[in-house]
Amino acid sequence: MIAIFRTTQRHRGLSILACACLLLIVPFVIRGNDYLLRIAINILLYSVLATSLNIINGYSGQFNIGQAGFYCIGAYTAAILATRCGVGFWIALPVSGLIASASSVLLGIPTARLRGIFLAICTLGFSEIVRLTVLNWIEFTRGPMGIPGIPFPTVLGYEISTNFGFYFLILAIAAVALFVCFRVLNSRIGRAWIAIREDELAAKSMGIPTTRYKIYNLAFGTFWAGVAGCFYAYLSSYVSADSFTLDEGFAILCMVLVGGPGSLVGPIVGAFFLVVLPEMFRFLAEYRLVIFGLAILVTMHVRPQGIAGGGVFAALAPEAAGEGEKGAAS
Amino acid sequence: MNDVILETRSLSKHFGGLKAVDNVDMIVRSGAIHGIIGPNGAGKTTFFNLLTGLIEVTSGTVLFGGNNITNIPPERVAEIGMSRTFQNIKLFRFMTVLDNVKVGFHTRTRTGLFAAVARSATFRADEDFVTERGLELLDLVGLRKQAYNQAANPSYGTQRRLEIARALATDPKVLLLDEPAAGMNPSEKSEVMELIRKISSLGRTIVVIEHDMKLIMNLCGVITVLNQGLKICEGTPAEIRNNPDVISAYLGHSRGA
Amino acid sequence: MDYYVQTLVDGIAQGSIYALMAIGFAMIMGILGLVTFTHGEVIMVGAFAGFYALTFLKTGIFIALVAGFAAAWILGLVIELICYRRWPKGPDETWLITTIGVSTVLKSGAQIVLGTEQQLVPDVYTGFWTFGGVRILHIQVFMLAVLFLLSAALWLFLKKTKTGLELKAVSMDKTAAALLGVDVRRILVVGNAIGCALCGVSGVLLGVYYNSVHAVMGGSAGLKSFASAVLGGLTSIPGAAIGGVLLGIFENVGVAIFSSGWRDVIAFLILIAVLLVRPSGLLGRKGAEKV
Numbered sequence: 103m104i105a106i107f108r109t110t111q112r113h114r115g116l117s118i119l120a121c122a123c124l125l126l127i128v129p130f131v132i133r134g135n136d137y138l139l140r141i142a143i144n145i146l147l148y149s150v151l152a153t154s155l156n157i158i159n160g161y162s163g164q165f166n167i168g169q170a171g172f173y174c175i176g177a178y179t180a181a182i183l184a185t186r187c188g189v190g191f192w193i194a195l196p197v198s199g200l201i202a203s204a205s206s207v208l209l210g211i212p213t214a215r216l217r218g219i220f221l222a223i224c225t226l227g228f229s230e231i232v233r234l235t236v237l238n239w240i241e242f243t244r245g246p247m248g249i250p251g252i253p254f255p256t257v258l259g260y261e262i263s264t265n266f267g268f269y270f271l272i273l274a275i276a277a278v279a280l281f282v283c284f285r286v287l288n289s290r291i292g293r294a295w296i297a298i299r300e301d302e303l304a305a306k307s308m309g310i311p312t313t314r315y316k317i318y319n320l321a322f323g324t325f326w327a328g329v330a331g332c333f334y335a336y337l338s339s340y341v342s343a344d345s346f347t348l349d350e351g352f353a354i355l356c357m358v359l360v361g362g363p364g365s366l367v368g369p370i371v372g373a374f375f376l377v378v379l380p381e382m383f384r385f386l387a388e389y390r391l392v393i394f395g396l397a398i399l400v401t402m403h404v405r406p407q408g409i410a411g412g413g414v415f416a417a418l419a420p421e422a423a424g425e426g427e428k429g430a431a432s
Numbered sequence: 433m434n435d436v437i438l439e440t441r442s443l444s445k446h447f448g449g450l451k452a453v454d455n456v457d458m459i460v461r462s463g464a465i466h467g468i469i470g471p472n473g474a475g476k477t478t479f480f481n482l483l484t485g486l487i488e489v490t491s492g493t494v495l496f497g498g499n500n501i502t503n504i505p506p507e508r509v510a511e512i513g514m515s516r517t518f519q520n521i522k523l524f525r526f527m528t529v530l531d532n533v534k535v536g537f538h539t540r541t542r543t544g545l546f547a548a549v550a551r552s553a554t555f556r557a558d559e560d561f562v563t564e565r566g567l568e569l570l571d572l573v574g575l576r577k578q579a580y581n582q583a584a585n586p587s588y589g590t591q592r593r594l595e596i597a598r599a600l601a602t603d604p605k606v607l608l609l610d611e612p613a614a615g616m617n618p619s620e621k622s623e624v625m626e627l628i629r630k631i632s633s634l635g636r637t638i639v640v641i642e643h644d645m646k647l648i649m650n651l652c653g654v655i656t657v658l659n660q661g662l663k664i665c666e667g668t669p670a671e672i673r674n675n676p677d678v679i680s681a682y683l684g685h686s687r688g689a
Numbered sequence: 690m691d692y693y694v695q696t697l698v699d700g701i702a703q704g705s706i707y708a709l710m711a712i713g714f715a716m717i718m719g720i721l722g723l724v725t726f727t728h729g730e731v732i733m734v735g736a737f738a739g740f741y742a743l744t745f746l747k748t749g750i751f752i753a754l755v756a757g758f759a760a761a762w763i764l765g766l767v768i769e770l771i772c773y774r775r776w777p778k779g780p781d782e783t784w785l786i787t788t789i790g791v792s793t794v795l796k797s798g799a800q801i802v803l804g805t806e807q808q809l810v811p812d813v814y815t816g817f818w819t820f821g822g823v824r825i826l827h828i829q830v831f832m833l834a835v836l837f838l839l840s841a842a843l844w845l846f847l848k849k850t851k852t853g854l855e856l857k858a859v860s861m862d863k864t865a866a867a868l869l870g871v872d873v874r875r876i877l878v879v880g881n882a883i884g885c886a887l888c889g890v891s892g893v894l895l896g897v898y899y900n901s902v903h904a905v906m907g908g909s910a911g912l913k914s915f916a917s918a919v920l921g922g923l924t925s926i927p928g929a930a931i932g933g934v935l936l937g938i939f940e941n942v943g944v945a946i947f948s949s950g951w952r953d954v955i956a957f958l959i960l961i962a963v964l965l966v967r968p969s970g971l972l973g974r975k976g977a978e979k980v
Contacts, residue, residue: 165785212965218781219724220964223915227957238950282549289548290534290541290558293527297535300524307484307518309510309539309602322545348908352793359786364526388801395793399771402787 129269139265143337145377146272147330150279152357152369154326157283159355160363161292162319163299165222168229169354172202172324174346175232176331181249181341182242191255195275195332202328203321205232210317229351236343248342255336268337275333279326284366286322295319299364349391356394360401362408371410436498437462437637438483438514438606443492445478445661452478454661455492460606460654465632466639467652469672471681474658476641477519480608484516485509497605511539515604517595519611519641525584529575529594532583533566536601569597573627589620593627600631607631609640613647625651649673657681691822696941702829704937705836706898708930709891710914711921712840715929716884718918720860721877724781726788727768728888729911730795735761735889736896736906737803740810743897750813754835754893761889765882773877792907799904807903810896832894839887840930846883847926856880860924888914909953916960922969 132138155169176198183189183197213224236243243249254263255271262271286292294315297305306312335341353376361372376397380390401408438460445453453475460466468476481487483494485506493502496514515536524532541558548555570576573593578586583594592612599607612628613621625647632638642648648655649669656666659681665672672678710732717725738760739753748756772787814827847853858866859876867873895910896902913936921932936956943955 163782165782167789212961216964219718219726219785220919222726222785223912224961224964227912227960231954231957234950234954285549285551286545289555290538290543290562291545291548293531293535294538296527296531297524300526301522303486303506304518304522304524305535306506307486307510307516308536308598309507309515310535311505311507349793349797352789355789356793389797391797392794392801395790395795395797398786398790398793402783402790403775406783 125273129266133266136265139269141377141381143265143269143272145374146269146276147333147337148354148357148373148377149370150272150276150326150330150333151354152361152373153276153279153283153366154323154330155354156358156363156366156369157287157295157323157326158320159358160365160368161287161299162295162316164316164320165218166225166320166323167222167355168225168227168348168351169324169327170346170348170351171225171229171232172206172327173331173334173350173354174229174236174343175205176202176328177335177341177346178236178243178249178331179328180332180335181252184252184335185249191257191332191336194336195329198332198335199325199328202331203325206320206324207317210320214313214316226348226351229346229348233343233346236346243343246343248340248344250340252335252339252341254339272333272337275329279329280366280370283326287366291315291318296364352391353394356398358408360397360408362411365408365411368408368410372408375409435462436460437496438639439495440483441493441495443479443482443494444490445475445482445487446490451661453482453658456658456661456663458656458663458666460637460639462605462637463632463635464637464654465628465652466637467648467655468639468641468658469643469645469648469655470658473660475661476658477610478661479658480516480610480641483509483608484514507539510602510604513603513605514608515599515602515606516608517592517599517610517612519614521588521591521595523583523591523594523598525582527583528580529583529586530563530566530570530579532594533569533597533601534562536598537562537565539602566601569600572600572630573597574623589616589624592616592624596627596631600636604636606637606639609638609642611641611643613642613644621647692945694823696945697938698823698825698829700938700941701934702826702832702898702937703941704934705829705832706891706894706933707913707917707936708836708933709839709894710888710910711917711929711933711936712843712926713884713887713891714914714918715921715923715926716887717881719922719924719929720856720926721880721884722860722863723773723877723881724779724784724788725768725772726785726911727772727792727795728914729907729909730792730799731761731764731768731885731888731907732892732895732910732914733799733902733904733907734764734795735892736902737799737892738889739893740808740896740902743811743813744808750831750897753897754890757889757893758886759889761892762882762886764889765885766878768885769878769881773881774874777874777877792911796905796907803904805904807901810900810902812900813897828898832898835890835894836930839890840926843883843887843926852876852879912953912960913956916956916963919960920963 128142129139132142151169151173155166158164158166179198179201180194183194209225209228213221216224237245239245254261256262257271262268294305294310297308297310298312298315302312357372357376358369360375361370362368376394379393380387386393436459440456440458442455442457443453444451444455456479468479470476478487482489485504485508489503493500495501496512501509501512524535541562543555543558567576567579570579573596575590575594575597578590586594596609596612609628613624616624621644628638628640628651640648640652652669654666655669655672657664657672657678664677664681665675710728714728717723735757739757742748742753742756743750768788768791772784772791776783814831816827818825847857855866855871855876858869858871859873863873892910895906917933917936918929920936921928921930936959939959940952940955944952
């Protein structure tokens with residue numbers, strides 16, 4: 103496994119190309135099979151969600167376990183915009199992300215100086231408050247009835263109404279999300295976030311306004327959760343508070359932890375494993391969250407940095423790793 | 433004499449009943465290498481923490497280049513030109529050596545979110561600047577070869593030198609070094625001494641806390657001695673060496689005992 | 690007037706359950722310096738142990754309390770084994786992650802094994818006294834008595850026994866305690882088990898007071914114990930008790946003003962407020978920050 107990651111590290115351009123080809127070919131192979139397509143869509147959707155959480159937990163070290171709350175905000179924003187305001191998919195998508203970001207700023211301003219379990223509990227409580235608000239604010243969200251009848255999205259004049267189409271839509275979203283995250287993480291902003299994770303006091307002493315950057319980080323990460331929420335709303339054409347429980351938040355967290363926090367590949371690997379695993383053992387479907395909990399425990403005992411972690415280091419500075427080899431050779 | 437760059441006026445920090453720093457007046461002149469010594473628990477590190485805004489001042493003022501900077505947050509202190517290293521090394525352990533230094537350039541670069549995503553001209557200029565100057569700084573402290581290693585791996589002495597490089601990246605007018613030679617062997621110590629002289633010759637003011645008397649006597653033009661939070665004397669190495677208060681403080685007697 | 694007194698009485702009664710949970714929590718996080726996320730699930734397990742004792746074994750309430758105590762104690766030993774033993778020195782994040790793992794397994798496992806419906810807990814002490822328009826249930830007095838008895842027992846344990854004194858030493862400084870010959874690991878095991886056991890008892894009371902137990906009750910209970918402990922200062926056991934009672938009162942007043950749908954939100958808002966305004970809580974000691 104590690105050897106595979108080493109190799110992919112070395113030939114990054116090539117391996118990205120290979121992955122892209124695979125991801126583009128797969129849907130044609132399984133085109134007739136809605137069940138498999140649905141799994142593929144789920145993997146990509148959870149990859150975006152896990153990546154969004156990884157930006158926060160893995161890179162800036164803020165222990166957020168309430169990502170489902172932001173996912174929920176994104177989904178409801180899209181649902182309300184689409185059904186009440188007749189807004190199109192392409193506008194709903196960024197707006198959902200921005201609303202999720204904005205709410206994370208509201209949470210972040212009071213909680214920026216908390217760490218560890220204190221922050222964790224606050225994010226958890228926030229996620230529950232979002233869900234309770236959705237349930238109780240009936241005029242706006244229709245409460246427990248949920249919002250049905252979200253139309254199919256239209257892309258470049260084509261209406262997307264099949265799983266085949268949704269697959270390519272979420273593939274595009276995931277690709278953009280990863281691309282943007284990669285570039286931001288490999289800039290001054292990403293370095294500041296990692297510095298905060300490693301040692302907040304030292305980061306402060308190096309001139310990084312840590313409070314502002316932590317909120318910034320939260321807003322950036324939750325933006326993608328909001329975007330994922332928007333996609334989910336269009337995919338299922340119906341949203342209800344039941345889809346955004348704390349368990350959903352734990353599932354996302356579990357993907358990050360098992361896959362490898364602090365690496366871009368990690369959460370995707372985690373999403374793949376944890377979507378596929380319960381599907382492979384259908385009789386275990388009921389045990390989905392038990393499996394997730396056990397996966398966290400096994401990971402911590404066997405490979406605490408996660409499947410693709412450790413990882414952390416090499417993946418943070420892939421360009422540097424290449425230069426380093428050159429440097430050593432000269 | 434040169435201008436005063438850093439000055440404290442009756443600076444105090446009390447933790448409950450404990451006077452960790454008590455009424456300390458100190459003047460650091462531009463371009464100097466200024467030493468601070470004192471027995472364990474004399475309040476030296478607390479004094480640095482007060483200067484850099486890491487802890488809140490109980491009373492008194494800190495002046496930097498004539499401006500009052502008392503209690504301004506640490507990130508602002510770094511921005512206006514004072515940077516430090518830590519006694520208990522605080523590196524970003526999971527980053528490369530070079531990336532540690534790059535973080536130090538934070539206040540001198542401007543790349544925003546969109547510039548980073550688009551890899552705009554600002555981004556490229558910033559990254560070129562940061563990489564080039566970062567490598568220069570690593571050259572200065574002798575860590576160029578390890579630029580792409582993980583910061584947590586190198587030896588103790590190397591880590592201390594990396595901290596100095598990282599602090600220099602903020603382009604400080606005043607560099608505060610908290611025990612830069614602690615835990616080093618004699619040859620490493622003389623290397624550090626060379627390094628400090630080199631940095632000083634590049635026109636930066638240096639304030640250094642150190643336990644090693646030989647190092648500090650050789651290096652510093654002015655030395656301030658703290659004991660139990662109080663400044664007990666200040667002067668050239670020769671004056672310090674012969675001061676009876678200093679001698680008694682180091683022999684373990686507190687003043688007045 | 691009576692209405693307000695009644696709210697206060699109910700608040701104190703409910704607060705006595707929270708106080709017990711919070712003491713357990715303060716024991717683990719404040720005294721031992723561990724981090725736990727499984728607290729709510731421990732309470733749930735205790736509640737079910739008490740429920741089974743009452744309904745299937747038809748025991749009295751005292752045996753039910755003992756059952757809750759014992760089940761939670763054993764669970765505490767298991768948690769220590771899985772979550773803490775490999776990482777005696779932390780970091781906090783590791784403990785947080787492992788206990789989140791255990792908590793997820795317990796919560797979803799309980800939903801499968803015990804079912805998702807609420808189970809009806811038989812009535813215990815149904816009598817009440819009336820003072821004017823205010824009603825005080827016997828069970829409310831009983832809960833308060835349990836709180837006092839267990840607090841006194843814990844206090845005696847910490848003051849008078851060798852293990853208790855060692856526990857205090859560990860709470861001050863683990864390294865120094867180890868140098869003095871204290872078996873730190875044993876203390877962590879025992880302390881964690883005591884903390885969990887107290888929560889188990891509070892779980893039984895929670896079930897009896899509301900006449901119901903269910904598999905997902907841990908989430909809200911865990912939040913309450915955390916909020917109470919933080920309100921009281923985390924490091925102080927009397928503080929935790931006071932915090933619990935106060936939280937019970939605030940919550941009932943809040944529910945009287947708004948609606949019961951917001952019960953958990955009130956606890957959460959109090960938690961946020963305390964963390965912002967006075968992170969050291971009411972009776973907590975301020976940690977000297979070492980830079």
